[in-house]
Amino acid sequence: MTAILVSRAVFAQTLQRLRTHFEVDANEDDTIFSRAQLIQRLQGKAGVLTTGSERIDAQVLAACPQLRVVANMAVGYNNFDIAACTAAGVLATNTPDVLTETTADFGFALMMAAARRITESEHFLRRGEWKKWCYDMFTGSDVHGATLGILGMGRIGQGIARRGALGFGMTVIYHNRSRVAPEIERALNARYVDKAELLAQADHLVLVVPYSAQSHHAIGAAELAQMKPTATLTNVARGGIVDDVALAQALREGRIAAAALDVFEGEPTVHPDLLTVPNIVLTPHIASATGATRRAMAELAADNLIAALTGGTAPTPINAADLLRRA
Ligand code: 8YV
Numbered sequence: 001m002t003a004i005l006v007s008r009a010v011f012a013q014t015l016q017r018l019r020t021h022f023e024v025d026a027n028e029d030d031t032i033f034s035r036a037q038l039i040q041r042l043q044g045k046a047g048v049l050t051t052g053s054e055r056i057d058a059q060v061l062a063a064c065p066q067l068r069v070v071a072n073m074a075v076g077y078n079n080f081d082i083a084a085c086t087a088a089g090v091l092a093t094n095t096p097d098v099l100t101e102t103t104a105d106f107g108f109a110l111m112m113a114a115a116r117r118i119t120e121s122e123h124f125l126r127r128g129e130w131k132k133w134c135y136d137m138f139t140g141s142d143v144h145g146a147t148l149g150i151l152g153m154g155r156i157g158q159g160i161a162r163r164g165a166l167g168f169g170m171t172v173i174y175h176n177r178s179r180v181a182p183e184i185e186r187a188l189n190a191r192y193v194d195k196a197e198l199l200a201q202a203d204h205l206v207l208v209v210p211y212s213a214q215s216h217h218a219i220g221a222a223e224l225a226q227m228k229p230t231a232t233l234t235n236v237a238r239g240g241i242v243d244d245v246a247l248a249q250a251l252r253e254g255r256i257a258a259a260a261l262d263v264f265e266g267e268p269t270v271h272p273d274l275l276t277v278p279n280i281v282l283t284p285h286i287a288s289a290t291g292a293t294r295r296a297m298a299e300l301a302a303d304n305l306i307a308a309l310t311g312g313t314a315p316t317p318i319n320a321a322d323l324l325r326r327a
Pocket residue numbers: 050051052053073074075076077099287288
């Protein structure tokens with residue numbers, strides 16, 4: 001029987017289903033494997049179900065010559081070196097679409113929490129500091145009717161834009177590697193702008209761009225300086241897109257009003273500067289975390305492994321076309 005590794009804990013039903021097709025080595029203790037442990041557990045395995053915490057690169061692939069499929073339970077796949085996968089003849093897959101609306105909900109919620117100072121005021125209340133009402137207590141900025149800026153207009157970016165335009169009467173501007181189709185722009189009432197205009201005009205800037213060498217620190221001190229002092233910044237994409245130290249300093253100095261982060265450079269470690277800034281909402285990478293969506297992600301990752309290793313076609317491949325070209 002073909003052997004696979006499930007590198008982190010997942011739903012029992014997903015494991016059960018995988019066990020009807022494969023000999024499954026499951027990491028039920030949910031240990032975070034070191035690179036050496038991962039390589040060791042991958043010996044003799046044709047497939048692996050990964051999450052964002054396992055890095056699959058040329059070194060791992062060279063040490064695991066039997067590996068044929070790497071199935072990420074995430075839409076983002078910056079933990080995979082795709083060129084190395086293709087060079088090794090390994091199919092990489094991800095889990096797009098099933099998490100789009102859930103993640104867009106969360107991005108919008110974080111943006112609203114930053115704009116209306118929800119967690120900051122809750123901390124104040126829990127500390128027992130609420131002694132009287134005051135006319136300017138925790139005044140924030142409006143979301144309805146404001147200008148929503150989106151950096152990265154993929155599926156999740158469009159979901160957030162739709163919520164803003166159709167639900168909250170926001171003016172939507174966006175910047176992306178390429179413009180989206182005119183009919184999508186019309187439906188979202190979204191206007192393409194360059195990055196400088198996005199930074200200068202957005203009342204609420206939301207980052208939904210994939211992580212790459214090009215997007216590393218796309219928002220640093222220089223970019224924060226171009227934003228309105230009343231603006232908020234929300235990141236539901238990947239840690240490393242924002243320079244966390246520069247953000248903490250900008251928040252402390254009131255160069256922007258507030259921020260909300262679900263992702264951090266070096267997570268689960270969070271830069272200590274962020275932890276002591278009051279005007280920031282911090283969540284532990286949970287934008288896709290609803291029960292239904294996490295189940296759908298696990299099932300889609302399993303679908304990909306089952307199809308690819310039993311002679312079928314993986315539903316959501318990343319490098320299938322590159323592999324074909326290489327063949
Ligand atoms: C995952 C994510 O939960 O899909 C993504 O890209 O960031 C999250 O939905 C996380 O990456 C764990 O795999």
